[in-house]
Amino acid sequence: MNTEFLQAVQEIEKQKGIPAEVLLEATEQALLSAYKKNYGINQNARVHIDRVTGEVKVYALKTVVEEVKDPRLEISLEEAREKDPRLNLGDVLEIEVTPRNFGRIAAQNAKQVVIQRIREAERNQIYEEFSSREGDIITGIIRRVDQKNVYVDLGKTEAILPPQEQIPGENYKFGDRIKAYLVEVKKTSKGPNIILSRTHPGLLKRLLELEIPELYDGTVELKSIAREAGSRSKIAVYSKDENVDPIGACVGNKGLRIKNIVEELNGEKIDVVKWSPDPAKFIANALSPAKVTSVEVFEDEKVARVVVPDYQLSLAIGKEGQNARLAAKLTGWKIDIKSESQVGGI
Known part of the structure; x- marks a missing residue:
């Protein structure tokens, strides 16, 4: 010494x-x-x-x-x-x-x-750096894939994309650059354990904020998200400024803004609907692209009875009930959908 x-x-x-x-x-x-x-x-x-x-x-x-x-x-x-x-x-x-x-x-x-x-x-230092980025998008390079986990190189350290956080059907290849949502950073004796997600609604939220300036600066508000990763999502947006169309701002010129996000999520469809303080209007909007005849809301039970034209019933419910399910998640209401003929026959 x-x-x-x-x-x-x-x-x-x-x-x-x-x-x-x-x-x-x-x-x-x-x-x-x-x-x-x-x-x-x-x-x-x-x-x-x-x-x-x-x-x-x-x-x-x-x-x-x-x-x-x-x-x-x-x-x-x-x-x-x-x-x-x-x-x-x-x-x-x-x-x-x-x-x-x-x-x-x-x-x-x-x-x-x-x-x-x-x-x-x-x-x-690595823990402090990445724990401060929880809830944000992070970009890395896929270094290896075992039977379940995908390991992503973040430069200073490695993160894990576990199977439950992977988009069904998405192909993860060595050397590919990947964007993911940083879910959690845990302290362990071997260093920080960084968990990523491609399925978290937060990933869609952050991608929207990156792509749409009006969302980032607060001109347009993102009120809620309902997501079935890899298949379809719905987002509810609103603007206090009457001169700003919240749906138009999100979709972009010729649909370019939303198209960029769809590509990042490997073709996941995204429905952009207008939020309304009126639950009946919001529920009707949430069932887009289906056209709604009427909405009756029961505040105490948080239940909405929706009537649609007969030819719109299958569209309102969606394949395997997906459209109705996402609308319910987006609005927070239980939605009971009937066709006009079903209601008329009662």
């Missing part, structure tokens, strides 16, 4: 942002453990690394007492005052006990501690 070690610690402080004092204190603690382990000494002690020279010294700590019962931990007042006349009962005397070959042990332990602390600091 010498000035070269101190210089190395200072360099680490600059490059990794780990305070030199933190590294030195951690090294001192590690050296103390090594001293007790290697020399089998059960006593109070401390290790000190000189902040200027890098020299390592070990000190035994002995309490000044009237009658010594344990010489490993105590020293008599008379003997203590031979070393320092200023000492009184209850004071602690430090006696240097540095072993002759302690420098070699010190060097080995110092290296291990510094490496460990660098790893810990890097893990913490």
